[in-house]
Amino acid sequence: MSELSPYFCPKCGHYAYFQLSRNALCHRCHIRLRRLEMSYRTFTDMDLIERDRLITRKIIEAAPSLAGTISETEEADNHRRLIARLTSEYENLTEENRKLNQTVEWMHDTIWDLLRQRNELKRMLEDMQAAQK
Numbered sequence: 341m342s343e344l345s346p347y348f349c350p351k352c353g354h355y356a357y358f359q360l361s362r363n364a365l366c367h368r369c370h371i372r373l374r375r376l377e378m379s380y381r382t383f384t385d386m387d388l389i390e391r392d393r394l395i396t397r398k399i400i401e402a403a404p405s406l407a408g409t410i411s412e413t414e415e416a417d418n419h420r421r422l423i424a425r426l427t428s429e430y431e432n433l434t435e436e437n438r439k440l441n442q443t444v445e446w447m448h449d450t451i452w453d454l455l456r457q458r459n460e461l462k463r464m465l466e467d468m469q470a471a472q473k
């Protein structure tokens with residue numbers, strides 16, 4: 341019988357133990373969990389803070405856009421930097437969302453204009469047809 345290995349979800353940070361990697365799925369995110377390259381014993385010997393730190397680092401490593409900005413040597417600053425980075429990313433997304441909403445509003449207005457024009461043309465056409473009779 342093979343040993344249990346620790347796995348983590350790069351999306352939500354959930355972790356669990358499996359014997360077979362094909363069973364290692366995140367039941368929340370429905371994605372494949374990643375194996376932590378250590379034994380079950382080494383992982384369970386760590387306290388909760390150490391586990392959190394390790395998985396936080398693994399999540400950062402798994403996110404290519406974040407990995408480049410946070411190096412191993414900056415580990416002590418990791419949480420502060422990560423939160424700063426995520427905050428600015430969140431602000432960018434909020435701004436992007438605001439722009440998208442504006443675009444949707446603009447498109448909505450344009451569609452109403454087009455519908456109004458279409459109805460006017462239809463009315464004009466009907467008037468012309470009526471005048472021919």
Ligand SMILES: [Zn+2]
Nearest residue numbers: 349352366369
């Ligand atoms: Zn997950």
